[in-house]
Structures are given as structure tokens and as C-alpha cells.
Amino acid sequence: MIRVQIVDDHPLVVEGLERIINDSGIARIIGKAYSLKDCWRMLARATADVLLLDIGLPDGNGIDACAQILKKYPGVKILMLTSYAELNVITQSLENGALGYVLKNSTVEEIIEGICTVALDERFLCEEVDLLLRTKKEDTVSLSRRERELLKLIAEGHTMNTISEIMYIGYETVKSYRKNIMTKLQVPNTAALIRYAVERKIV
Known part of the structure; x- marks a missing residue:
């Protein structure tokens, strides 16, 4: 049974999470905190396998707290559970040591x-966050003029x-x-290359 602690300042959210987690038969709640101050007290008493951590808390933010908690309790696995779906918030949370990111x-x-x-x-990463990060990664891929020309020809069905x-x-x-193009785009085969070209109207 996975032991879970929750840090969230909304009692209704905490109650709902407690119910679904305890009913799962896979995990159980062993601690709840409604602020970072409560969180530190809770962790001093006992640490769980997984800590569900919100970002917007009344006495601080979960992103900074994530790094601080892991520094003192490196064995805790932190799963951010929040309403924030902004890319910079997600990436900062992961950089600060969160192992996962789930939207409410x-x-x-x-x-x-x-x-x-x-x-x-x-x-x-929940599906929405995973899609956001993958889309951003694809948007930053830069193909040279010759690479785009070759990709267009492949998509048009020309042989090598x-x-x-x-x-x-x-x-x-x-x-x-x-x-090189397949490596840049992280696609496994020619069919995926063609799909990429069609979706982005390269052909």
C-alpha cells in the first residue's frame, strides 16, 4: 500500500482526494496539511512514499517548497497536483525535483x-501537461532549408x-x-516523418 500525504489549502479538494485515494485500494492517506507551515510539521512527524503538493498555498508556493522539502527529505517522491497549466510553472516544478505533475x-x-x-x-505527467510539453518541444525544433526540402520530397512519395x-x-x-531529420524530430520511421510534414503543412 502506497502511503500518501496531501498539501492543499482547499479542504474540499483534500477531502475529495482522500476519498478517491483511500477507495483505490492501492494507496492510503497518512497525512494532510493546509499550508506549508502545516506541511513541515507533518513531515517532521512522518514522511510518506508520495507527497501531493499544491502550488498556490497561503504561506508560500509549492515550487520553492518542492526543492526545500527534497533537500531535507530526499526520499519523498513529490507529485505536483495543481490548477496551474503554464509551461514555465511546470518546467520549474520539474527542475526543482518534482517527479510528476497532475492537474486538478x-x-x-x-x-x-x-x-x-x-x-x-x-x-x-497527466495527458494535458504531457501534450503541452511535447508540443513546445516540437515547436522549438529547427530544420534547415535543405532538410525541409528533403522532408517535403519524402512526404510527396519520392524514392531516395x-x-x-x-x-x-x-x-x-x-x-x-x-x-538527421528523424533524430531532430524524434520520430521512428518514414511514416511518422510524412505525418509530421502533413500536420505542419510542409506539403
Whole structure:
């Protein structure tokens, strides 16, 4: 049974979480705190396997507290559970040591899965946050003019030999370009490359 503690300043949220977690049969609540001051007192008495930590608290913010808690209690696995879906808030929380990030509008299944995942010392992001981070990562990918040209030709269905002739480069160079593009975009095959090109209207 995974032992869980909650830090959130909304009693109704805490009560709801306590009910769904205890009813899961997988985890149970062993402590609740409604402020950072209460949190430190709770942790001094006992630490859980997983700490659900809100960000907007009456006496501080959970992002800074995350790093401070892990410094004193490195064995605690922190899962941020909050309403903040801003990219900078998410990335700062993860940089400060949070193993997971779940929004309060997540499904019960996602919250329980998040608890189970971080308890195993593995990263967990709810679907909305995961999509946000992946979209941002894709937006920052920069392809050169030649790479975009080659991607367009691949998406149009040209063979490697034909692309070599159209671009006036060797066959091995075409293969090298394709490999570099796949690495940059983190896609596994040509079909995924074509899908990427179509979705972004490169063709």
C-alpha cells in the first residue's frame, strides 16, 4: 500500500482526494496539511512514499517548497497536483525535483496512476501537461532549408534515388539527411516523418 500525504489549502479538494485515494485500494492517506507551515510539521512527524503538493498555498508556493522539502527529505517522491497549466510553472516544478505533475481537472485514474508511477521513482505527467510539453518541444525544433526540402520530397512519395537526383546530392547524403531529420524530430520511421510534414503543412 502506497502511503500518501496531501498539501492543499482547499479542504474540499483534500477531502475529495482522500476519498478517491483511500477507495483505490492501492494507496492510503497518512497525512494532510493546509499550508506549508502545516506541511513541515507533518513531515517532521512522518514522511510518506508520495507527497501531493499544491502550488498556490497561503504561506508560500509549492515550487520553492518542492526543492526545500527534497533537500531535507530526499526520499519523498513529490507529485505536483495543481490548477496551474503554464509551461514555465511546470518546467520549474520539474527542475526543482518534482517527479510528476497532475492537474486538478485530471481524471481519477490519472491521479492514481500518477501516485503509483512516482512511487516507483518514475516521471509522470497527466495527458494535458504531457501534450503541452511535447508540443513546445516540437515547436522549438529547427530544420534547415535543405532538410525541409528533403522532408517535403519524402512526404510527396519520392524514392531516395529520385530525391538524390532532384537535390543533386549523393544517395548516402540523402540517407544522412533523413536520419538527421528523424533524430531532430524524434520520430521512428518514414511514416511518422510524412505525418509530421502533413500536420505542419510542409506539403
